[in-house]
Amino acid sequence: MSTIELEKLRIEKPALRPGGRRKRRLAGAVVLVLLLAAAAAAYRQGWLAPAVAIQTVLVQNIHPSQALALLNASGYVVADRKSAVASKVTGRLVFLGVEEGSRVTQGQVIARLESKDAAAARDRAGHNVAAARHQLAQARAEKVNAGLDYERKKALVEKGTISRSLFDAAEARFRTAAAAEEGLSAALLAAKAALAEAEVLLDYTNIRAPFDAVVLTKNADIGDIVTPLAATADAKAAVVTIADMESLLVEVDVSESNIGRVAAGQPCEIRLDAFPDRRFPGRVHMVLPTADRSKASITVKVAFEERAAGVLPEMSAKVAFLSRAVGPDEREPVAAVPDSAVARSGGGPRLFLLDGERVRAVPVTLGRRLGEMVELRAGPAIGSRIAAAPIASLSDGARVSVTNQ
Numbered sequence: 328m329s330t331i332e333l334e335k336l337r338i339e340k341p342a343l344r345p346g347g348r349r350k351r352r353l354a355g356a357v358v359l360v361l362l363l364a365a366a367a368a369a370y371r372q373g374w375l376a377p378a379v380a381i382q383t384v385l386v387q388n389i390h391p392s393q394a395l396a397l398l399n400a401s402g403y404v405v406a407d408r409k410s411a412v413a414s415k416v417t418g419r420l421v422f423l424g425v426e427e428g429s430r431v432t433q434g435q436v437i438a439r440l441e442s443k444d445a446a447a448a449r450d451r452a453g454h455n456v457a458a459a460r461h462q463l464a465q466a467r468a469e470k471v472n473a474g475l476d477y478e479r480k481k482a483l484v485e486k487g488t489i490s491r492s493l494f495d496a497a498e499a500r501f502r503t504a505a506a507a508e509e510g511l512s513a514a515l516l517a518a519k520a521a522l523a524e525a526e527v528l529l530d531y532t533n534i535r536a537p538f539d540a541v542v543l544t545k546n547a548d549i550g551d552i553v554t555p556l557a558a559t560a561d562a563k564a565a566v567v568t569i570a571d572m573e574s575l576l577v578e579v580d581v582s583e584s585n586i587g588r589v590a591a592g593q594p595c596e597i598r599l600d601a602f603p604d605r606r607f608p609g610r611v612h613m614v615l616p617t618a619d620r621s622k623a624s625i626t627v628k629v630a631f632e633e634r635a636a637g638v639l640p641e642m643s644a645k646v647a648f649l650s651r652a653v654g655p656d657e658r659e660p661v662a663a664v665p666d667s668a669v670a671r672s673g674g675g676p677r678l679f680l681l682d683g684e685r686v687r688a689v690p691v692t693l694g695r696r697l698g699e700m701v702e703l704r705a706g707p708a709i710g711s712r713i714a715a716a717p718i719a720s721l722s723d724g725a726r727v728s729v730t731n732q
Contacts, residue, residue: 378728383681384715386664386707387700390606391657392596394698396647398588400627402579404599404642406570407628408538411546413565414440416531417554420547425567427545431536438566440553442532449525456522459515466511470504477501540569543640570640575631576612577644580624589614594652595629600643608632608653609646662708663700668715669693679714679721680707681729686714688723 418440425437477497484494534553547553547563554562577597581589595609612630619626629646631638669676669691676693679686694702707713714721721727 378726380730381714381727382716382731383712383729386709386711388660388709389663390660392653395649397650398585398648400579400581401645404644405578406640407574408571411565411568414534414553420549420551420553425542429542433538435536436533437536438534440532445529449529452522452525456518459518463511463515466508470508473501473504540571542567543570544568577629579627579646581627583623586625594649596647598645607635662703664703666701670718681712686727
């Protein structure tokens with residue numbers, strides 16, 4: 328190809344117009360300004376600001392009495408009056424009139440042992456009493472007869488009508504009859520005592536409730552041998568175990584180092600695992616005058632101040648020893664948050680409610696101070712998660728990262 332042809336193939340550059348370069352520079356400046364404005368807006372909204380690391384807590388439902396607690400201890404519900412009811416005699420169980428949960432009254436027959444031998448002994452003693460009465464009546468009649476003969480011969484001997492020997496015989500007979508009467512009177516008393524003993528032994532076969540109570544366990548069945556000593560493997564020492572439900576109290580172990588915070592009559596609050604939403608008012612009934620060296624603790628008995636329906640022996644319990652009694656307006660639970668979570672600078676009190684990756688400032692109305700907590704009368708619902716720390720570095724809409732989830 329010739330040089331002339333190559334020259335024809337050359338592409339001519341269009342001549343640059345003087346105004347084109349100026350337009351491009353203006354467009355670039357506009358874009359730069361827009362980018363700077365967007366960056367400033369994003370920074371103000373926190374889009375570009377680093378996330379604030381915070382710890383969070385939940386809005387809690389607490390009892391005001393928690394702020395009064397000086398000491399907490401755990402233990403179990405026990406019955407102050409409890410009995411393993413058994414018999415004083417050995418015999419085979421022939422009647423059992425109760426079961427677990429049965430209510431019994433004082434003196435009620437709850438079980439009975441086989442009693443044919445005891446009944447026979449009672450009957451024999453009764454017949455002995457009857458025989459002793461008849462013998463005594465015979466002796467008294469003999470004494471009366473001997474007394475009359477003695478008086479007659481006494482008058483005759485004084486007149487010299489009869490000999491002295493006849494009078495002496497009459498006097499001896501009278502004294503013998505009197506002694507026989509006294510002996511048979513004592514024998515009658517002994518027979519009556521034997522009858523009373525036989526009746527008591529017969530009544531021992533009736534196993535009675537010693538006080539008003541509820542049957543906790545049934546330890547024997549009909550046909551079992553019941554004996555006070557339970558000397559054999561098949562013998563039962565107790566028929567039932569009962570407890571007075573009106574005497575329920577809580578036994579807790581308090582460490583020796585904290586026993587100085589406990590005193591008799593001190594108000595308490597009892598919580599049971601079986602009733603997590605209920606709190607029972609109580610009072611220290613007794614501090615036992617001895618310590619357990621193995622646990623370095625002292626047992627404290629706490630009594631219920633009110634009848635606790637549904638409470639049963641051996642339930643797990645926790646006791647809070649209070650600085651003062653709980654007032655009527657302090658029995659119901661209230662919403663509360665840590666006082667340190669409330670922001671007070673720059674306006675009214677507010678909380679920072681967690682909303683995704685950001686927090687929202689929510690105005691609140693505060694109530695009573697409850698130790699380290701403060702009552703929340705108006706604000707986020709119970710269970711809401713709020714920022715706890717740090718509060719000073721937060722603002723409405725700030726981006727956060729939670730460190731304790």
